[in-house]
Amino acid sequence: MSSARRRPSFTTVMLVLGLLFLYLPMVVLVVYSFNASRLVTVWAGFSTQWYVELFRDKQILAAVWTSLEIAFFSASMAVCLGTVAAFVMTRYGNFRGKTALSSMVTAPLVMPEVITGLSLLLLFVQMAQLIGWPADRGMVTIWIAHTTFCSAYVAVVVAARLREVDSSIEEAAMDLGSPPVKTFFFVTLPVISPALAAGWLLAFTLSLDDLVIASFVSGPGANTLPMVVFSSVRMGVSPKINALATLIILTVSLVTLLAWYFMRRSEAKRLTLLKQADNA
Amino acid sequence: MMLSRVAGLMKRLQLGRRAVIALPLVWLTLFFLLPFGLVLKISLSESVIAIPPYGPLVEYADQTLQVFLNLGNYLFLLSDSLYVAAYWGSIKTAFISTAVCLLIGYPMAYAMARAPVRWQLILLLLVMLPSWTSFLIRVYAWMGILSNSGLINNLLMGLGVIDSPLRMMNTQFAVVIGIVYAYLPFMVLPLYAHLTRLDNSLLEAAADLGSRKLNTFLMVTLPLSMGGIVAGSMLVFIPAVGEFVIPELLGGPNTLMIGKVLWEEFFLNRDWPVASALAMVMLLLLLIPIVLFHRYQSRELEK
Numbered sequence: 001m002s003s004a005r006r007r008p009s010f011t012t013v014m015l016v017l018g019l020l021f022l023y024l025p026m027v028v029l030v031v032y033s034f035n036a037s038r039l040v041t042v043w044a045g046f047s048t049q050w051y052v053e054l055f056r057d058k059q060i061l062a063a064v065w066t067s068l069e070i071a072f073f074s075a076s077m078a079v080c081l082g083t084v085a086a087f088v089m090t091r092y093g094n095f096r097g098k099t100a101l102s103s104m105v106t107a108p109l110v111m112p113e114v115i116t117g118l119s120l121l122l123l124f125v126q127m128a129q130l131i132g133w134p135a136d137r138g139m140v141t142i143w144i145a146h147t148t149f150c151s152a153y154v155a156v157v158v159a160a161r162l163r164e165v166d167s168s169i170e171e172a173a174m175d176l177g178s179p180p181v182k183t184f185f186f187v188t189l190p191v192i193s194p195a196l197a198a199g200w201l202l203a204f205t206l207s208l209d210d211l212v213i214a215s216f217v218s219g220p221g222a223n224t225l226p227m228v229v230f231s232s233v234r235m236g237v238s239p240k241i242n243a244l245a246t247l248i249i250l251t252v253s254l255v256t257l258l259a260w261y262f263m264r265r266s267e268a269k270r271l272t273l274l275k276q277a278d279n280a
Numbered sequence: 281m282m283l284s285r286v287a288g289l290m291k292r293l294q295l296g297r298r299a300v301i302a303l304p305l306v307w308l309t310l311f312f313l314l315p316f317g318l319v320l321k322i323s324l325s326e327s328v329i330a331i332p333p334y335g336p337l338v339e340y341a342d343q344t345l346q347v348f349l350n351l352g353n354y355l356f357l358l359s360d361s362l363y364v365a366a367y368w369g370s371i372k373t374a375f376i377s378t379a380v381c382l383l384i385g386y387p388m389a390y391a392m393a394r395a396p397v398r399w400q401l402i403l404l405l406l407v408m409l410p411s412w413t414s415f416l417i418r419v420y421a422w423m424g425i426l427s428n429s430g431l432i433n434n435l436l437m438g439l440g441v442i443d444s445p446l447r448m449m450n451t452q453f454a455v456v457i458g459i460v461y462a463y464l465p466f467m468v469l470p471l472y473a474h475l476t477r478l479d480n481s482l483l484e485a486a487a488d489l490g491s492r493k494l495n496t497f498l499m500v501t502l503p504l505s506m507g508g509i510v511a512g513s514m515l516v517f518i519p520a521v522g523e524f525v526i527p528e529l530l531g532g533p534n535t536l537m538i539g540k541v542l543w544e545e546f547f548l549n550r551d552w553p554v555a556s557a558l559a560m561v562m563l564l565l566l567l568i569p570i571v572l573f574h575r576y577q578s579r580e581l582e583k
Binding site for chain 2: 009010011012014015018019021022023025026028029032039042081082084085087088092095097100101102103104105106107108109110111112113114115118119120122123125126129144145147148151155156160180181202205208209211212215216226229230233234236237241244245248249252253256259260263264
């Protein structure tokens with residue numbers, strides 16, 4: 001038994017190999033961002049010149065700002081819409097249009113981006129013809145497109161949390177005379193707030209990351225970061241993009257670390273509370 | 281008096297309830313469902329040189345209402361072998377990539393679900409973290425690794441294993457690697473969710489009854505994780521069929537994929553009707569996988 005335990009199992013080996021497969025290319029990206037040579041594949045000594053160049057690139061900086069703005073507003077709107085959709089699906093029993101709603105929440109999760117992008121562009125073009133809005137495509141049309149597909153992801157995350165939460169607390173509040181709206185804001189919302197934060201973050205990264213849908217629905221005015229990166233990457237590898245990649249990886253890692261810390265702390269708090277309840 | 285107040289409250293509640301249901305329903309109908317109708321409409325119109333570049337379906341002149349349904353775009357897709365080849369290439373590539381993802385992802389998810397509880401959250405975050413960075417940049421990473429003067433070729437030539445660089449970029453191999461790399465987390469996540477819910481006592485019971493490990497896996501673990509296999513496979517397969525970025529950056533002339541063809545019809549040829557017809561046929565091909573995924577997902581949502 002003990003000898004069998006010392007030899008790692010097949011699945012553990014696969015897990016380690018799988019994680020190496022996921023992380024080695026990112027390590028390569030980071031290492032070559034500090035390369036002195038323009039050739040990404042030849043090591044010519046340590047240098048931070050590509051970071052300097054990155055911060056001098058006005059086009060990239062402007063695109064970062066545009067993308068952050070769109071992502072912030074898309075994520076915020078998607079959390080509102082997605083939470084309402086999740087609440088309706090988990091708490092409202094059966095109603096007319098439930099099948100339609102649940103289909104429209106799950107389909108965007110897998111819909112190929114080229115189809116979503118093309119269909120939304122055709123909608124905006126038709127709307128412009130019929131009602132004169134949107135006259136120009138740009139940040140607003142990207143915001144609508146991102147809100148739509150991000151709210152589907154938020155709905156899935158929030159619905160998972162709503163199903164875990166005991167709905168009897170909500171029922172108790174309403175039995176005591178709390179109106180539904182008040183119950184939602186003072187009872188339901190605080191319990192599901194971690195899921196709202198997770199949904200918001202997920203929507204934010206999805207919006208920041210989208211190239212295809214934004215390319216379809218954007219006009220000449222708005223260039224998002226993925227659009228700028230894509231046109232640069234198409235020409236071949238460039239160490240400036242490696243520097244950008246390093247900064248993105250660093251940011252995401254820090255936020256994940258923070259999220260992990262909070263999740264672990266709340267889990268520990270829950271366990272101590274359970275223990276106290278047991279002792280009492 | 282009291283009764284009428286209660287009735288009034290009930291009415292208000294009903295109204296409020298309807299408004300709450302309507303909010304996501306109307307938004308998604310307007311910005312998700314309705315656009316598909318427009319794609320169908322444009323796919324039946326004629327391509328013209330105008331802004332926007334398609335002709336009308338309905339025309340009213342001389343007291344006659346004429347409806348034009350132009351099937352030419354669809355017939356055109358069938359007549360040109362490029363499009364058929366692109367659909368086939370997409371489905372083949374997506375299928376191979378999904379199979380590879382499953383073969384790598386299943387053991388990974390299994391090991392995660394069997395890991396000590398305090399490790400599980402860390403492992404889950406480690407698997408998901410890459411997917412929160414940037415899709416585009418993760419595909420870009422492989423350009424530097426696979427190209428003729430890239431990392432792998434430099435390494436192999438430096439070691440003297442090969443004399444001339446292996447051609448890996450712009451091949452089917454590169455596209456499959458790119459898809460597997462980008463979508464692996466989405467395969468592992470639902471598999472892990474299913475395997476972690478698996479009741480250990482079932483496996484112990486099977487072992488107590490003398491079932492061998494492989495047998496237990498095939499007869500107990502595998503059937504019980506079927507939902508995760510279907511969900512993970514659909515999360516990889518469906519978007520992979522329509523993938524544009526990966527064949528554009530890592531593929532070459534021999535790796536025709538429909539997402540890229542659609543992009544080029546739209547942005548380069550400005551043929552919106554043909555692009556719409558391409559999208560409609562793609563949707564039709566993906567209908568069964570999407571319904572499969574929906575059935576799994578709505579069961580998850582309502583559980």
